[in-house]
Amino acid sequence: MADTKEESRIGVFICHCGTNIAGSLSIEDVKKYAETLDGVVVADDYQYMCSTPGQSKIIDAIKEHNLNGVVVAACSPRLHEPTFRTATEEGGLNKFRFEMANIRDQNSWVHMHDWEGATEKAKDQVLIAVAKCRMLEDLQPKSVPVEHAALVLGAGIGGMQAALDLASAGIKTYLVEKLPTVGGRMSQLDKTFPTLDCSQCILTPKMVDVGRHPNIELRTYTEVEKVEGYIGNFTITLRKKARGVLDPTEAEARGYVGGGCNGCGDCAEVCPVIKPNPFEMGMAPRKAIYIYHAQVMPLLYTIDFDSCVKCGLCVDACGPEKRAIDLESVDTFEEIKVGTCILAIGYDYIPIEEKREWGYKQFDNVITGLEFERLICASGPTTGHLIRPSDGQTPMKVGFVLCAGSRDNTGGVAKPYCSRFCCMYCLKHAHQIMEKIPGAVPYLFYMDIRAFGKMYEEFYYRVQSEGAKFIRGRVANILEDPTTKNLTVYTEDTLLGRPVAMEMDMVVLAAAVQPKADAEKIRQMFGVSKSQDGWLLEAHPKLNPCGTTTAGIYLAGVCQGPKDIPDTVAQAEGAASAASIPIHTGEVQLEPYFAQCNEEICAGCGMCLNQCPYGALALVEKNGRTVMEVTEAKCKGCGTCGGFCPGGAIKMQHFTSPQICAQIDAFLLKGEDY
Amino acid sequence: MTDENWNPKIIAIICNWCSYAGADLAGGARIQYPPDVRAIRVMCTGRVDPLFIMKAFQDGADGMLISGCHFGDCHYLEGNYKCAKRMFLVKTLLKNIGLNDKRLRMTFVSASEGAKWGEVMEDVVKTVKELGPSPIKKYQR
Ligand SMILES: Cc1cc2nc3c(=O)[nH]c(=O)nc-3n(C[C@H](O)[C@H](O)[C@H](O)COP(=O)(O)OP(=O)(O)OC[C@H]3O[C@@H](n4cnc5c(N)ncnc54)[C@H](O)[C@@H]3O)c2cc1C
Ligand code: SF4
Ligand code: SF4
Ligand code: FES
Numbered sequence: 001m002a003d004t005k006e007e008s009r010i011g012v013f014i015c016h017c018g019t020n021i022a023g024s025l026s027i028e029d030v031k032k033y034a035e036t037l038d039g040v041v042v043a044d045d046y047q048y049m050c051s052t053p054g055q056s057k058i059i060d061a062i063k064e065h066n067l068n069g070v071v072v073a074a075c076s077p078r079l080h081e082p083t084f085r086t087a088t089e090e091g092g093l094n095k096f097r098f099e100m101a102n103i104r105d106q107n108s109w110v111h112m113h114d115w116e117g118a119t120e121k122a123k124d125q126v127l128i129a130v131a132k133c134r135m136l137e138d139l140q141p142k143s144v145p146v147e148h149a150a151l152v153l154g155a156g157i158g159g160m161q162a163a164l165d166l167a168s169a170g171i172k173t174y175l176v177e178k179l180p181t182v183g184g185r186m187s188q189l190d191k192t193f194p195t196l197d198c199s200q201c202i203l204t205p206k207m208v209d210v211g212r213h214p215n216i217e218l219r220t221y222t223e224v225e226k227v228e229g230y231i232g233n234f235t236i237t238l239r240k241k242a243r244g245v246l247d248p249t250e251a252e253a254r255g256y257v258g259g260g261c262n263g264c265g266d267c268a269e270v271c272p273v274i275k276p277n278p279f280e281m282g283m284a285p286r287k288a289i290y291i292y293h294a295q296v297m298p299l300l301y302t303i304d305f306d307s308c309v310k311c312g313l314c315v316d317a318c319g320p321e322k323r324a325i326d327l328e329s330v331d332t333f334e335e336i337k338v339g340t341c342i343l344a345i346g347y348d349y350i351p352i353e354e355k356r357e358w359g360y361k362q363f364d365n366v367i368t369g370l371e372f373e374r375l376i377c378a379s380g381p382t383t384g385h386l387i388r389p390s391d392g393q394t395p396m397k398v399g400f401v402l403c404a405g406s407r408d409n410t411g412g413v414a415k416p417y418c419s420r421f422c423c424m425y426c427l428k429h430a431h432q433i434m435e436k437i438p439g440a441v442p443y444l445f446y447m448d449i450r451a452f453g454k455m456y457e458e459f460y461y462r463v464q465s466e467g468a469k470f471i472r473g474r475v476a477n478i479l480e481d482p483t484t485k486n487l488t489v490y491t492e493d494t495l496l497g498r499p500v501a502m503e504m505d506m507v508v509l510a511a512a513v514q515p516k517a518d519a520e521k522i523r524q525m526f527g528v529s530k531s532q533d534g535w536l537l538e539a540h541p542k543l544n545p546c547g548t549t550t551a552g553i554y555l556a557g558v559c560q561g562p563k564d565i566p567d568t569v570a571q572a573e574g575a576a577s578a579a580s581i582p583i584h585t586g587e588v589q590l591e592p593y594f595a596q597c598n599e600e601i602c603a604g605c606g607m608c609l610n611q612c613p614y615g616a617l618a619l620v621e622k623n624g625r626t627v628m629e630v631t632e633a634k635c636k637g638c639g640t641c642g643g644f645c646p647g648g649a650i651k652m653q654h655f656t657s658p659q660i661c662a663q664i665d666a667f668l669l670k671g672e673d674y
Numbered sequence: 675m676t677d678e679n680w681n682p683k684i685i686a687i688i689c690n691w692c693s694y695a696g697a698d699l700a701g702g703a704r705i706q707y708p709p710d711v712r713a714i715r716v717m718c719t720g721r722v723d724p725l726f727i728m729k730a731f732q733d734g735a736d737g738m739l740i741s742g743c744h745f746g747d748c749h750y751l752e753g754n755y756k757c758a759k760r761m762f763l764v765k766t767l768l769k770n771i772g773l774n775d776k777r778l779r780m781t782f783v784s785a786s787e788g789a790k791w792g793e794v795m796e797d798v799v800k801t802v803k804e805l806g807p808s809p810i811k812k813y814q815r
Contacts, residue, residue: 076694076698076701077715078690078694078695078698079698102698102713104701105697105698105700105701105702106697106698106700106701106713107701107709109701109702109704110700110701110704110705110706110707110709110792110795111706111707111708111709112704112706113706114708114709117681117708117709117710118709120681120709121709121710121712124712125712128712128714524746524747527749527751529691529692529695529747529784529785529786530784530786531786532786532787537785537786549691549695549749549785550749593717611720611756613750613751613752613753614750636750637717638717638718638720638721638749638750638753639716639717639718639720639721639753640718640720640721640750640752640753640756640757642721642723643720643721643722643723643756643757643760644723644756644760648723648725652721655716655717655721657723657725657726660687660714660716660721660723660726661725661726661729663714664685664714664726664729664730664733664735665729665733667683667685667712668683668685668730668733668734668735669733669734
C-alpha cells in the first residue's frame with residue numbers, strides 16, 4: 001500500500017493550455033509551490049500537456065525520476081484523464097497512479113480577473129491532488145464481455161436508420177417502437193424540403209427494410225419497462241402491449257396454421273366504434289380496431305382496448321380461418337440482453353393552444369404545420385385538397401406564423417430555442433400552395449428565415465420568386481370574423497416600422513417542438529441527463545454529439561435537439577457506428593471503483609445491504625463469522641455503501657476514506673497537525 | 675468578526691456526473707465566481723461519509739458544500755437521496771456542537787447548469803463570509 005510501504009515519488013506537471021491557464025494565474029508560482037510538497041520529486045510545466053511532447057515529458061520523467069505517482073494540473077479529468085492515464089501507463093506505471101488538478105475549467109476560466117485568488121486556488125488544487133496521489137494504489141481495470149446485440153428505441157427515421165446500419169454491420173438489433181407502426185413523424189409528411197421528394201416514397205422502402213432485415217428484431221406496440229446493467233450487459237424488460245390481433249407467427253403458435261392477420265381490414269369495416277385517427281391529426285376517423293394508414297409496417301391491425309366495447313363483430317368478420325383476433329389478449333413481457341442502446345424517441349409539438357393569442361382550437365381555420373401536411377397529402381383525409389376546416393372552401397390567402405412558440409422568452413409553454421425545421425417547412429408549404437391552387441398567395445409572418453442547410457437558401461429564393469409574401473414581425477394576435485370565419489392577423493412589420501392587420505382565409509402555426517412527454521421517464525431509466533431545455537444531453541456538444549455520459553447509451557434524431565431529416569439520419573448513422581464499436585471489440589473495460597469489505601472490521605450488522613441500489617451486497621458466513629460480501633459484477637462503484645458503513649469496513653477503491661480525508665486535511669491543515 | 679481580507683476555507687465534495695460536469699460547464703461559459711471553494715471529486719454524493727464533513731469542520735473548515743445530481747437524476751439511481759438523508763443527521767450534529775448548520779449546504783446542480791453552479795458558488799461564499807470564521811479554530815491547540 002502506497003501510504004505506508006513505499007516512499008512517494010511524485011511528478012507534478014502544470015499545463016499552460018496556451019494562455020487559457022497561463023493568462024489567468026502564475027504557472028511559475030504554482031510550480032515552485034509544487035516542488036516544496038511532501039513526496040514531490042519533480043515539477044515541470046509545458047504549453048500543452050496533452051500534446052505529444054507534453055505527454056513525453058510525463059513518460060520520460062517517470063523513467064528518469066523513478067516516479068510512482070503523476071499529477072497533472074490542467075483541464076478537467078472528464079476531458080483528459082484518459083489521455084494522461086495512458087501516458088502514465090506508457091511510462092511504466094499502473095494507470096491508476098494518476099491524479100488530476102482541474103485548474104482550467106474550475107479555476108482560470110472562472111476567475112479570469114483575480115490573478116492572486118486563482119494562483120492561490122491552483123496551489124491548493126495541486127496540494128489536494130498530491131495528497132491523494134500519495135495514497136493511490138495499483139488497480140486492474142475489469143474487462144467484461146459485450147453482448148452481441150443492440151437496442152434502438154423509437155422507430156422514426158432516426159431509429160430506423162440506426163437499426164438498419166447496426167443490423168447491416170452484423171449486429172442483432174432490437175428495434176422497439178411504442179406505436180403500432182414504424183415510421184415516426186416523417187410518415188405524416190407529404191413532401192420534404194428542399195428537394196420536394198415525396199416523404200412516403202423515400203420512407204416506405206426503409207420501413208419495409210426494417211421489417212424484413214434478418215438481423216432486426218422488430219417490436220412494435222412495445223415499451224421499455226425496466227433497464228438494468230451497464231455497457232456490454234444491459235438487461236431490458238419490454239412490455240408488449242395487448243394488441244388484440246395475432247400476426248401469422250403468433251397464430252401458428254396457437255395452432256391456427258395459415259391464420260393470423262393479413263391486413264384485409266374486414267374487421268374495421270364492421271367495428272361500430274369510431275374514434276379520431278391521431279395519425280391524421282384527428283381529422284379522419286378510425287375504428288376501435290385500426291391501422292393508421294395504408295403503408296403501416298407491420299401490416300397488422302391493432303385494437304384500442306380503451307375504446308373497444310368487446311361486441312365481437314370483428315371476430316366474426318375475421319372468420320374461422322384467420323382467427324386473428326383475440327379480445328382477451330393481455331400485455332406480455334420479454335427480457336432482452338444487449339450490449340449498447342440508441343435512444344431515438346423523437347418529439348412532439350408544444351400544446352400551442354395554450355398560446356391563446358393565436359387562437360388554435362378556438363378558431364376553426366387556425367391549424368398547425370402537421371395538420372397542413374395531412375391536408376395537402378394525397379393520401380390524407382381530403383385526398384390532398386387543401387380546404388378550410390370551417391366550410392370546406394379552398395383558401396386563397398394563407399398566413400403562416402413562424403416561430404410560433406419558438407425563440408420566445410415569455411415563459412409558459414413557449415421555448416427559448418429555435419425549432420430549426422419550421423422555417424423550411426413553411427417555405428415548403430408556401431410552395432405547395434402556389435403549385436396546387438392557382439392564384440393562392442401564402443403570407444409568411446417571420447422573425448428571420450433560417451435557411452441554413454445545403455440548397456436551403458436557394459429554395460428560399462425560389463419560393464420568393466414564385467410570389468410568396470414575407471412580412472417580418474412576430475404575430476401579436478389573431479382574431480376571427482364570426483360570420484365569414486376569416487382571420488385577421490395583427491403584427492408589426494418591423495421592416496416598415498408600422499403595425500399591420502391582414503385578413504387571411506386560413507392560418508398555419510409553425511408550432512415549436514418539445515421532447516416527448518415520456519422522455520423524462522425514459523431518460524431516467526437509461527441514466528441519461530437532459531439539457532437545460534429538456535432535450536436529452538449529449539456527452540459533448542461538439543466532440544461527442546451522439547454519445548451520452550452513460551457508457552453504452554447513444555442518441556439519434558430530434559430527441560437530442562430539433563433537427564431536420566438529413567441531420568437526423570446523419571446523427572443516426574453516427575450513433576450506430578459508435579454503438580457498434582464496443583460490440584465489435586467484444587469487451588469493454590470498466591473502471592475498478594468497486595466496493596470491498598474489510599472482513600476484519602465488518603461487524604456483520606448488514607445495515608449497508610439496503611444502501612446499495614443494485615443489490616450487490618449480501619451477508620455471508622466466513623470462518624464462523626457473519627460478514628458482508630460484495631458481488632463485483634453488480635457493483636457500479638457509487639460508494640453509497642462506503643459512505644454509510646458506521647464501522648468504516650467498506651473500502652471504495654480509488655475513492656477510499658483515507659484518500660478523501662487526506663485531501664481534506666491537506667487543504668485545511670497544510671501539513672500542520674493543528 | 676469578519677475582516678475585509680479574510681478568505682474563508684470552504685470544501686466542496688461533488689459528484690462526477692452532475693455537479694462536477696456543471697462546474698466544468700461554468701468554466702466553458704466563462705462564468706465568473708469567487709475562488710474560495712476547493713472541490714473534491716467523488717463518483718456520487720452517496721460516497722459522502724458524515725465522517726468527511728465532521729473531519730473538515732474539525733480541521734477548521736469555515737464551510738462545506740455537498741453537491742450532486744437532482745433527485746431522480748443520480749447516475750446510480752438514489753445515491754443523492756441517501757446522501758441528503760445523512761445531511762439531516764450531520765446538520766443536527768453540527769448544531770449540537772454549537773456550529774451554525776448553515777455552514778453545511780447540499781445543492782443539486784446538473785451537468786447542464788453551469789450558470790447555476792456559479793450562483794451556488796457566489797451564495798455559499800457569501801453565506802460563509804457572513805457567518806465569519808469557524809469558532810472551532812479558537813479551540814484548536
Ligand atoms: C410539419 C412538419 C414538417 C416537416 N417537414 C420536414 C421536411 O420537409 N424535411 C425535413 O428534413 N424535416 C421535416 N420535418 C422534421 C422531421 O419531422 C424530423 O426531422 C424527423 O421526423 C425526426 O425523426 P426522429 O426519428 O428523430 O423522430 P420521430 O419522427 O418523432 O420518431 C420518433 C419515434 O419514436 C417513437 N417513440 C417515442 N417515444 C417512445 C418510447 N418511449 N418508446 C418507444 N418508442 C417511442 C415514436 O412513436 C416515433 O415513432 C418536419 C417536421 C414537421 C413538424
Ligand atoms: S370487438 Fe372491439 S374492435 Fe372488434 S368490432 Fe367490436 S369494438 Fe371493434
Ligand atoms: S459501491 Fe456499494 S452501494 Fe455502490 S454499487 Fe457498489 S456495492 Fe452497491
Ligand atoms: S451521481 Fe450525482 S448524486 Fe449520484
